[in-house]
Amino acid sequence: MPPTLVAAGLAALLAAALLDERQFTGRALAVVVAAGVAPDLDALLDVAVEGLHNAALHNVWVPLLLGGAVWLDSRRGDSWLRGRYGADGVHLAWVALAAYCVAGIALDFFHIESAAVLWPVHDRFLGVTGRLVYNTADGVVFTLVEPSLAGGELLPKAGSGTVAGGEHVPTFLNPDEPGRDLVFVGRGWQLLVVLSGAVLAGWRLREDGARTDDFAGDG
């Protein structure tokens, strides 16, 4: 899987992009980055039950349930979230959910090492990779999603094993081969994402902090 540090970098980019100047505080940034790396915590569960990595928290049900809860709560007149953290708290919850889905799940789902995004309802590790290209020999070539409508597996190319079938995405804590290897940055583009996330978030914290100081009067 793309390293957790990359998910943190992408989450920081999303936090800066989706939070207003007033909302972008160190605490809000910490919440969004935590949400972005939270799916990778299933690596801990994987130590207890092998196969849960990229499955237990990398599925659509966790964010759907949380999103449903936030939505229901924010509709109520005496919303707990709004009562406690204000309208900014509700906004922050949505941003954190976006980071969970995009930085946490999509990064692994659109990757060769795959995530079991429908587990446990549909037990199958899916890794969507491929191309969308126009070339003059073949016209539009689209190999990202190649559904098989004839029956059997819907996405035969993307699918690998199942959790029940013993498919396991190795982690530092539970490697498949001897020799633990904890990768912080796996490729060049990942370094760019991590660096831009760190620089952008740091710059925003400084800028927004300075701006808030200007208006320190209104608290």
Add this chain to the structure above:
Amino acid sequence: MPSTVLHVAFALLLAAGLLGSAFDRRSAVVVATATAFPDLDVFVALVVESAHRAAFHTLLLPGGVALAVWLDARREGSWLRDSYGEKGVRLAWVALVCYVVAGIGLDTFTALGANPLYPFYDQFVEIDGTVGYAAGDGLYQTFVNVTTEAAADGAGTGGTGGGNGSGGASTVDVGQQGSTEEVHVASGVDPQPGPEQPGVERAFPVVYRGWHVTLILAGALATWWRLRESDGAGGRSDDR
């Protein structure tokens, strides 16, 4: 090879973060144009051999524009500020950052790289590697490889002697690929060095890897979210 779509998506994600609530339709268009611009050097490559990822992927070009913006902005009767206000100056800086990070950077950090100092120092650089911790070996990184052997034959990047800084005894490999004489980055406009055969295959990519989808998703999400807020200014952010 990152497509122009991917460059623009990454740029919009950065711009949304840099501009915050000042991000609107006009700034999205300016940033997208600035970021797509470097890829227009595919047309330069029709005239100057192998100029794609070199002619407009050089840092000298945004560097020159940055100097011009800086000189103009500190003048009393700044043209940029008089025409577009303080917002215009800020947008110019953001567009320049996106040009460098999303336009040039994304190419430099992926296969084949870019030519950041062209034409003064003609060398494609591809920054790629791994940083990690291996049990037993400790921390390791493969982004910068220093070889302290005089034997340059293993480098396989002939004519890149300019890359070493210390006395010629050691070679520093940060991913030098060679000059425009050796490296040709293919594009749909100029798929081969030299004149093309009739009927040559020309490819125009949109997505080449899974992670491209993730980044495009993130850029699209940031743009949609920001525009929704700037279009409906005054609307509650939690109304949906």
